[in-house]
Amino acid sequence: MGEEVKVFGFWSSPYTLRAVLALRLKGVPYEYVEENVLGNKSPLLLKYNPIHKKVPVLLHNGKPIVESLVILEYIDEIWKSKPILPKHPYDKAMARFWAKFFDDKCMPAVWKPFWCPEDEREKAVEEACQCLKTLETALNGKRFFGGEEIGLVDIAANFVGFFLRTMQEVTGLELLSAEKFPHLFKWTDEFVNHSVVKENLPPRDKQLEFNRVIIAKYEAGEIKA
Protein backbone atom coordinates (compact mmCIF):
# COMPACT_ATOMS: atom_id res chain seq x y z
CA MET A 1 0.00 0.00 0.00
CA GLY A 2 3.06 2.25 0.18
CA GLU A 3 2.11 3.47 3.62
CA GLU A 4 4.71 4.30 6.22
CA VAL A 5 3.50 4.18 9.79
CA LYS A 6 5.85 4.69 12.72
CA VAL A 7 5.23 5.11 16.43
CA PHE A 8 7.82 6.79 18.66
CA GLY A 9 7.05 5.64 22.16
CA PHE A 10 8.17 4.42 25.54
CA TRP A 11 7.36 0.80 26.43
CA SER A 12 5.90 1.71 29.85
CA SER A 13 3.94 4.80 28.80
CA PRO A 14 0.13 4.56 29.03
CA TYR A 15 -0.04 7.30 26.39
CA THR A 16 2.11 5.33 23.97
CA LEU A 17 -0.04 2.28 24.70
CA ARG A 18 -3.08 4.21 23.47
CA ALA A 19 -1.57 4.61 20.00
CA VAL A 20 -0.30 1.02 19.95
CA LEU A 21 -3.68 -0.47 20.93
CA ALA A 22 -5.58 1.51 18.30
CA LEU A 23 -3.21 0.45 15.52
CA ARG A 24 -3.19 -3.18 16.66
CA LEU A 25 -6.98 -3.32 16.94
CA LYS A 26 -7.22 -2.15 13.35
CA GLY A 27 -4.47 -4.47 12.16
CA VAL A 28 -2.32 -1.60 10.88
CA PRO A 29 1.32 -2.59 10.40
CA TYR A 30 3.79 -0.11 11.88
CA GLU A 31 7.40 0.33 12.94
CA TYR A 32 7.99 1.02 16.60
CA VAL A 33 10.85 3.25 17.72
CA GLU A 34 11.69 3.18 21.42
CA GLU A 35 12.50 6.51 23.07
CA ASN A 36 14.25 6.56 26.41
CA VAL A 37 12.10 9.15 28.16
CA LEU A 38 14.18 8.96 31.33
CA GLY A 39 17.29 9.95 29.41
CA ASN A 40 18.03 12.51 26.73
CA LYS A 41 15.35 13.14 24.12
CA SER A 42 16.37 12.06 20.67
CA PRO A 43 16.80 14.63 17.87
CA LEU A 44 13.95 12.94 15.96
CA LEU A 45 11.54 13.32 18.89
CA LEU A 46 12.43 16.99 19.23
CA LYS A 47 11.96 17.41 15.49
CA TYR A 48 8.54 15.75 15.37
CA ASN A 49 7.18 17.17 18.62
CA PRO A 50 8.93 20.50 19.17
CA ILE A 51 6.08 21.97 21.25
CA HIS A 52 5.64 19.28 23.90
CA LYS A 53 8.74 17.11 23.29
CA LYS A 54 6.88 13.97 24.37
CA VAL A 55 5.91 10.50 23.25
CA PRO A 56 3.90 9.15 21.60
CA VAL A 57 4.44 10.51 18.14
CA LEU A 58 2.65 8.88 15.23
CA LEU A 59 4.40 9.35 11.92
CA HIS A 60 2.20 8.67 8.91
CA ASN A 61 3.91 8.94 5.53
CA GLY A 62 6.44 11.29 7.09
CA LYS A 63 3.90 13.57 8.79
CA PRO A 64 3.85 13.70 12.59
CA ILE A 65 0.73 13.62 14.74
CA VAL A 66 1.13 14.22 18.47
CA GLU A 67 -1.01 14.20 21.65
CA SER A 68 -2.39 10.72 22.24
CA LEU A 69 -6.11 11.58 22.05
CA VAL A 70 -5.51 13.50 18.81
CA ILE A 71 -3.61 10.44 17.53
CA LEU A 72 -6.54 8.15 18.42
CA GLU A 73 -9.02 10.30 16.48
CA TYR A 74 -6.64 10.42 13.50
CA ILE A 75 -6.13 6.65 13.50
CA ASP A 76 -9.89 6.12 13.63
CA GLU A 77 -10.43 8.46 10.67
CA ILE A 78 -7.71 6.96 8.45
CA TRP A 79 -8.21 3.26 9.18
CA LYS A 80 -11.93 2.73 9.29
CA SER A 81 -12.13 -0.95 10.27
CA LYS A 82 -12.92 -1.72 13.93
CA PRO A 83 -14.03 1.85 14.79
CA ILE A 84 -13.05 3.05 18.26
CA LEU A 85 -15.37 6.06 18.26
CA PRO A 86 -19.15 5.62 18.19
CA LYS A 87 -21.03 6.65 15.05
CA HIS A 88 -23.76 8.80 16.53
CA PRO A 89 -22.66 12.37 17.32
CA TYR A 90 -24.11 12.29 20.85
CA ASP A 91 -22.38 9.02 21.72
CA LYS A 92 -19.18 10.41 20.18
CA ALA A 93 -19.47 13.50 22.37
CA MET A 94 -19.92 11.29 25.43
CA ALA A 95 -16.82 9.24 24.53
CA ARG A 96 -14.76 12.40 24.04
CA PHE A 97 -16.08 13.80 27.32
CA TRP A 98 -15.02 10.72 29.28
CA ALA A 99 -11.62 10.51 27.57
CA LYS A 100 -11.00 14.16 28.50
CA PHE A 101 -12.25 13.55 32.05
CA PHE A 102 -9.79 10.70 32.30
CA ASP A 103 -6.88 12.84 31.12
CA ASP A 104 -7.74 16.03 33.03
CA LYS A 105 -8.92 14.55 36.32
CA CYS A 106 -8.38 10.80 36.67
CA MET A 107 -4.79 10.43 35.57
CA PRO A 108 -3.40 13.10 37.92
CA ALA A 109 -5.69 11.94 40.75
CA VAL A 110 -4.84 8.22 40.64
CA TRP A 111 -1.15 8.90 40.08
CA LYS A 112 -0.70 11.34 42.97
CA PRO A 113 -1.23 9.09 46.02
CA PHE A 114 1.81 7.00 45.09
CA TRP A 115 4.08 10.05 44.97
CA CYS A 116 2.87 12.58 47.48
CA PRO A 117 4.21 13.29 50.97
CA GLU A 118 2.72 11.27 53.84
CA ASP A 119 0.66 14.15 55.20
CA GLU A 120 -1.08 14.70 51.84
CA ARG A 121 -1.82 11.05 51.19
CA GLU A 122 -5.22 10.77 52.84
CA LYS A 123 -6.65 13.63 50.81
CA ALA A 124 -4.99 12.31 47.63
CA VAL A 125 -6.49 8.85 48.18
CA GLU A 126 -9.92 10.39 48.72
CA GLU A 127 -9.69 12.35 45.45
CA ALA A 128 -8.44 9.31 43.57
CA CYS A 129 -11.35 7.23 44.85
CA GLN A 130 -13.77 9.99 43.86
CA CYS A 131 -12.48 9.71 40.27
CA LEU A 132 -12.68 5.92 40.32
CA LYS A 133 -16.24 6.18 41.58
CA THR A 134 -17.11 8.50 38.69
CA LEU A 135 -15.52 6.06 36.24
CA GLU A 136 -17.53 3.23 37.76
CA THR A 137 -20.70 5.28 37.17
CA ALA A 138 -19.63 6.05 33.60
CA LEU A 139 -19.13 2.34 32.92
CA ASN A 140 -22.76 1.82 33.94
CA GLY A 141 -22.52 -1.95 34.23
CA LYS A 142 -21.30 -2.38 30.65
CA ARG A 143 -18.59 -4.83 29.72
CA PHE A 144 -16.41 -2.05 28.26
CA PHE A 145 -16.83 1.73 28.19
CA GLY A 146 -17.31 1.25 24.45
CA GLY A 147 -20.11 -1.29 25.03
CA GLU A 148 -19.52 -4.84 23.83
CA GLU A 149 -16.18 -3.92 22.31
CA ILE A 150 -13.38 -1.71 23.53
CA GLY A 151 -13.48 1.87 22.35
CA LEU A 152 -11.88 5.27 22.79
CA VAL A 153 -12.51 5.48 26.53
CA ASP A 154 -11.23 1.97 27.30
CA ILE A 155 -8.06 2.69 25.33
CA ALA A 156 -7.66 6.11 26.97
CA ALA A 157 -8.21 4.63 30.45
CA ASN A 158 -5.51 1.97 30.10
CA PHE A 159 -3.65 3.37 33.10
CA VAL A 160 -6.50 2.22 35.32
CA GLY A 161 -7.01 -0.83 33.13
CA PHE A 162 -3.50 -2.17 33.58
CA PHE A 163 -0.87 0.03 35.21
CA LEU A 164 -2.76 0.98 38.39
CA ARG A 165 -2.95 -2.55 39.73
CA THR A 166 0.79 -3.00 39.11
CA MET A 167 1.48 0.13 41.19
CA GLN A 168 -0.85 -1.16 43.89
CA GLU A 169 0.99 -4.46 43.95
CA VAL A 170 4.40 -2.87 44.37
CA THR A 171 3.42 -0.24 46.95
CA GLY A 172 0.68 -2.00 48.89
CA LEU A 173 -1.47 1.12 48.46
CA GLU A 174 -4.90 -0.01 47.26
CA LEU A 175 -7.11 2.47 45.47
CA LEU A 176 -9.06 0.15 43.18
CA SER A 177 -10.49 -3.01 44.72
CA ALA A 178 -13.25 -5.42 43.85
CA GLU A 179 -15.03 -4.48 47.07
CA LYS A 180 -15.01 -0.74 46.53
CA PHE A 181 -15.54 -0.58 42.75
CA PRO A 182 -16.84 -3.99 41.58
CA HIS A 183 -17.73 -3.02 38.01
CA LEU A 184 -14.58 -1.06 37.36
CA PHE A 185 -12.46 -3.84 38.86
CA LYS A 186 -14.15 -6.40 36.63
CA TRP A 187 -13.56 -4.08 33.68
CA THR A 188 -9.79 -4.16 34.36
CA ASP A 189 -9.89 -7.98 34.04
CA GLU A 190 -11.90 -7.76 30.82
CA PHE A 191 -9.47 -5.16 29.54
CA VAL A 192 -6.22 -7.01 30.20
CA ASN A 193 -7.69 -10.26 28.88
CA HIS A 194 -9.01 -8.75 25.66
CA SER A 195 -7.44 -10.66 22.76
CA VAL A 196 -5.62 -7.65 21.28
CA VAL A 197 -4.85 -5.82 24.52
CA LYS A 198 -3.15 -8.78 26.19
CA GLU A 199 -0.72 -9.19 23.28
CA ASN A 200 0.37 -5.57 23.56
CA LEU A 201 0.63 -4.73 27.24
CA PRO A 202 4.05 -4.25 28.78
CA PRO A 203 5.15 -7.61 30.26
CA ARG A 204 3.81 -7.69 33.80
CA ASP A 205 7.07 -8.63 35.54
CA LYS A 206 8.99 -5.99 33.63
CA GLN A 207 6.38 -3.38 34.61
CA LEU A 208 6.46 -4.40 38.29
CA GLU A 209 10.25 -4.14 38.28
CA PHE A 210 10.12 -0.77 36.54
CA ASN A 211 7.64 0.49 39.17
CA ARG A 212 10.06 -0.58 41.92
CA VAL A 213 12.96 1.17 40.18
CA ILE A 214 11.19 4.50 39.71
CA ILE A 215 9.79 4.45 43.25
CA ALA A 216 13.28 3.83 44.58
CA LYS A 217 14.66 6.68 42.46
CA TYR A 218 11.90 8.96 43.72
CA GLU A 219 12.58 8.06 47.34
CA ALA A 220 16.26 8.69 46.79
CA GLY A 221 15.42 12.12 45.39
CA GLU A 222 16.77 11.27 41.93
CA ILE A 223 13.52 12.01 40.13
CA LYS A 224 10.51 14.20 40.85
CA ALA A 225 6.92 12.94 40.85
Added chain:
Amino acid sequence: MEGGVVLLDFWPSMFGMRVRIALAEKEIKYEYIEQDLRNKSDLLLQMNPVHKKIPVLVHNGKPICESLVQVQYIDEVWKNQAPLLPADPYKRATARFWADFVDKKMYDSGSRVWKTKGEEQEAAKKEFIGNLKLLEGELGDNLYFGGDGFGYVDVALVPFYCWFYAYEQCGNFSIEAECPKLIAWAKRCMQKESVAKSLADPEKVYGFLLQLKKAYGIE
Protein backbone atom coordinates in the same frame (compact mmCIF):
# COMPACT_ATOMS: atom_id res chain seq x y z
CA MET B 1 -36.83 20.83 27.39
CA GLU B 2 -37.42 18.29 24.64
CA GLY B 3 -36.31 19.50 21.22
CA GLY B 4 -34.30 22.61 20.63
CA VAL B 5 -31.00 23.82 21.91
CA VAL B 6 -30.22 25.32 25.30
CA LEU B 7 -26.93 26.80 26.49
CA LEU B 8 -26.14 27.13 30.19
CA ASP B 9 -23.42 29.75 30.31
CA PHE B 10 -21.79 32.61 32.22
CA TRP B 11 -21.26 35.83 30.29
CA PRO B 12 -17.46 36.36 30.78
CA SER B 13 -16.53 32.70 30.16
CA MET B 14 -14.16 32.19 27.21
CA PHE B 15 -15.33 28.60 27.09
CA GLY B 16 -18.98 29.59 26.81
CA MET B 17 -18.05 32.07 24.08
CA ARG B 18 -16.62 29.25 21.97
CA VAL B 19 -20.02 27.57 21.93
CA ARG B 20 -21.86 30.85 21.27
CA ILE B 21 -19.62 31.44 18.24
CA ALA B 22 -20.16 27.92 16.89
CA LEU B 23 -23.94 28.19 17.29
CA ALA B 24 -23.91 31.60 15.59
CA GLU B 25 -21.75 30.36 12.72
CA LYS B 26 -24.31 27.64 12.05
CA GLU B 27 -27.24 30.05 12.59
CA ILE B 28 -28.74 27.79 15.23
CA LYS B 29 -31.51 29.25 17.36
CA TYR B 30 -31.06 28.49 21.04
CA GLU B 31 -32.12 29.49 24.51
CA TYR B 32 -29.37 31.13 26.55
CA ILE B 33 -29.64 30.67 30.32
CA GLU B 34 -27.23 32.74 32.41
CA GLN B 35 -25.84 30.86 35.42
CA ASP B 36 -24.86 32.23 38.81
CA LEU B 37 -21.67 30.33 39.58
CA ARG B 38 -21.63 31.34 43.25
CA ASN B 39 -25.05 29.77 43.64
CA LYS B 40 -25.24 26.89 41.18
CA SER B 41 -28.68 26.04 39.91
CA ASP B 42 -30.24 22.60 40.23
CA LEU B 43 -30.37 22.53 36.44
CA LEU B 44 -26.61 23.03 36.12
CA LEU B 45 -25.85 20.40 38.76
CA GLN B 46 -28.21 17.97 37.06
CA MET B 47 -26.82 18.61 33.57
CA ASN B 48 -23.13 18.56 34.56
CA PRO B 49 -22.86 16.44 37.70
CA VAL B 50 -19.22 15.51 37.05
CA HIS B 51 -17.72 19.00 36.78
CA LYS B 52 -20.61 21.29 37.83
CA LYS B 53 -19.31 23.83 35.31
CA ILE B 54 -20.49 25.88 32.38
CA PRO B 55 -20.90 25.83 29.48
CA VAL B 56 -23.43 23.04 29.15
CA LEU B 57 -25.06 22.50 25.79
CA VAL B 58 -28.42 20.74 25.93
CA HIS B 59 -29.79 19.32 22.68
CA ASN B 60 -33.12 17.53 22.65
CA GLY B 61 -32.93 17.33 26.42
CA LYS B 62 -29.50 15.64 26.44
CA PRO B 63 -26.50 17.48 27.92
CA ILE B 64 -23.05 17.74 26.39
CA CYS B 65 -20.20 19.14 28.50
CA GLU B 66 -16.69 20.50 27.78
CA SER B 67 -16.52 23.36 25.28
CA LEU B 68 -14.37 21.71 22.61
CA VAL B 69 -16.51 18.55 22.79
CA GLN B 70 -19.54 20.81 22.32
CA VAL B 71 -18.02 22.65 19.35
CA GLN B 72 -17.19 19.36 17.64
CA TYR B 73 -20.71 18.09 18.35
CA ILE B 74 -22.25 21.22 16.83
CA ASP B 75 -19.96 20.85 13.81
CA GLU B 76 -21.02 17.24 13.30
CA VAL B 77 -24.76 17.63 13.81
CA TRP B 78 -25.12 20.84 11.77
CA LYS B 79 -22.64 19.74 9.18
CA ASN B 80 -24.09 21.41 6.12
CA GLN B 81 -23.27 24.94 7.16
CA ALA B 82 -20.05 26.76 8.04
CA PRO B 83 -17.83 23.71 8.66
CA LEU B 84 -15.39 24.40 11.48
CA LEU B 85 -13.11 21.38 11.27
CA PRO B 86 -11.37 20.75 7.94
CA ALA B 87 -12.24 17.71 5.81
CA ASP B 88 -8.69 16.37 5.56
CA PRO B 89 -7.77 14.04 8.48
CA TYR B 90 -4.24 15.41 8.86
CA LYS B 91 -5.48 18.99 8.92
CA ARG B 92 -8.11 17.92 11.43
CA ALA B 93 -5.42 16.41 13.64
CA THR B 94 -3.42 19.64 13.40
CA ALA B 95 -6.50 21.69 14.32
CA ARG B 96 -7.23 19.40 17.29
CA PHE B 97 -3.62 19.67 18.42
CA TRP B 98 -3.69 23.49 18.48
CA ALA B 99 -7.11 23.68 20.12
CA ASP B 100 -5.75 21.32 22.77
CA PHE B 101 -2.69 23.59 23.10
CA VAL B 102 -4.99 26.57 23.72
CA ASP B 103 -6.84 24.53 26.35
CA LYS B 104 -3.69 23.37 28.10
CA LYS B 105 -1.83 26.69 28.09
CA MET B 106 -3.93 29.82 27.64
CA TYR B 107 -6.30 29.79 30.62
CA ASP B 108 -3.66 28.84 33.18
CA SER B 109 -0.96 31.22 31.98
CA GLY B 110 -3.50 34.05 31.61
CA SER B 111 -4.82 33.42 35.13
CA ARG B 112 -1.33 33.55 36.57
CA VAL B 113 -0.86 37.00 34.99
CA TRP B 114 -3.70 38.50 37.02
CA LYS B 115 -3.33 36.39 40.15
CA THR B 116 0.33 37.13 40.86
CA LYS B 117 2.62 40.06 41.51
CA GLY B 118 6.30 40.94 41.25
CA GLU B 119 8.70 38.27 40.01
CA GLU B 120 5.98 35.64 39.77
CA GLN B 121 3.94 37.92 37.56
CA GLU B 122 6.91 38.67 35.31
CA ALA B 123 7.41 34.95 34.83
CA ALA B 124 3.69 34.51 34.13
CA LYS B 125 3.73 37.30 31.54
CA LYS B 126 6.74 35.76 29.84
CA GLU B 127 5.05 32.37 29.64
CA PHE B 128 1.78 33.88 28.44
CA ILE B 129 3.49 35.83 25.65
CA GLY B 130 5.58 32.78 24.79
CA ASN B 131 2.42 30.74 24.23
CA LEU B 132 0.91 33.50 22.08
CA LYS B 133 4.08 33.62 19.97
CA LEU B 134 3.86 29.88 19.35
CA LEU B 135 0.30 30.42 18.18
CA GLU B 136 1.46 33.29 15.97
CA GLY B 137 3.99 30.92 14.45
CA GLU B 138 1.24 28.47 13.63
CA LEU B 139 -0.94 31.20 12.11
CA GLY B 140 1.89 32.26 9.82
CA ASP B 141 0.65 34.36 6.93
CA ASN B 142 -2.83 32.82 6.93
CA LEU B 143 -5.91 34.92 7.47
CA TYR B 144 -7.20 32.46 10.03
CA PHE B 145 -5.88 29.37 11.81
CA GLY B 146 -8.31 27.50 9.58
CA GLY B 147 -6.43 28.82 6.51
CA ASP B 148 -8.54 31.00 4.26
CA GLY B 149 -11.63 30.28 6.32
CA PHE B 150 -12.52 30.75 9.98
CA GLY B 151 -12.32 27.40 11.77
CA TYR B 152 -11.98 25.29 14.89
CA VAL B 153 -8.77 26.77 16.28
CA ASP B 154 -10.03 30.31 15.65
CA VAL B 155 -13.16 29.42 17.67
CA ALA B 156 -11.04 27.91 20.45
CA LEU B 157 -8.73 30.91 20.78
CA VAL B 158 -10.57 34.11 19.86
CA PRO B 159 -12.66 34.33 23.07
CA PHE B 160 -9.44 35.01 25.00
CA TYR B 161 -9.11 38.23 23.00
CA CYS B 162 -11.80 39.94 25.08
CA TRP B 163 -9.76 39.12 28.19
CA PHE B 164 -6.54 40.65 26.81
CA TYR B 165 -7.40 44.16 27.99
CA ALA B 166 -7.93 42.85 31.54
CA TYR B 167 -4.62 40.91 31.46
CA GLU B 168 -2.83 44.00 30.12
CA GLN B 169 -4.21 46.22 32.86
CA CYS B 170 -3.27 43.73 35.58
CA GLY B 171 0.13 42.97 34.14
CA ASN B 172 0.98 46.43 32.88
CA PHE B 173 2.04 45.28 29.43
CA SER B 174 0.90 45.45 25.82
CA ILE B 175 0.02 42.23 24.08
CA GLU B 176 -0.18 44.00 20.72
CA ALA B 177 3.40 45.23 21.08
CA GLU B 178 4.60 41.64 21.57
CA CYS B 179 2.23 39.84 19.20
CA PRO B 180 0.98 42.23 16.52
CA LYS B 181 0.08 39.47 14.06
CA LEU B 182 -2.12 37.76 16.61
CA ILE B 183 -3.94 40.98 17.44
CA ALA B 184 -4.43 41.62 13.71
CA TRP B 185 -5.94 38.11 13.46
CA ALA B 186 -8.22 38.77 16.44
CA LYS B 187 -9.46 42.05 14.95
CA ARG B 188 -10.10 40.24 11.68
CA CYS B 189 -12.20 37.66 13.57
CA MET B 190 -14.10 40.46 15.29
CA GLN B 191 -15.29 41.59 11.83
CA LYS B 192 -17.42 38.46 11.83
CA GLU B 193 -20.84 38.89 13.35
CA SER B 194 -20.70 35.50 15.05
CA VAL B 195 -17.58 36.56 16.94
CA ALA B 196 -18.51 40.19 17.65
CA LYS B 197 -21.87 39.12 19.10
CA SER B 198 -20.39 36.31 21.20
CA LEU B 199 -17.46 37.99 22.89
CA ALA B 200 -17.97 40.03 26.03
CA ASP B 201 -17.04 43.68 26.22
CA PRO B 202 -13.38 43.95 27.34
CA GLU B 203 -14.13 46.80 29.78
CA LYS B 204 -16.89 44.73 31.38
CA VAL B 205 -14.54 41.76 31.58
CA TYR B 206 -11.95 43.94 33.35
CA GLY B 207 -14.62 45.14 35.77
CA PHE B 208 -15.57 41.54 36.47
CA LEU B 209 -11.91 40.61 36.97
CA LEU B 210 -11.45 43.41 39.51
CA GLN B 211 -14.42 42.03 41.47
CA LEU B 212 -12.91 38.56 41.24
CA LYS B 213 -9.55 39.82 42.53
CA LYS B 214 -11.32 41.45 45.48
CA ALA B 215 -13.12 38.20 46.22
CA TYR B 216 -9.80 36.29 46.08
CA GLY B 217 -8.14 38.90 48.25
CA ILE B 218 -5.64 39.89 45.56
CA GLU B 219 -4.68 43.54 45.19
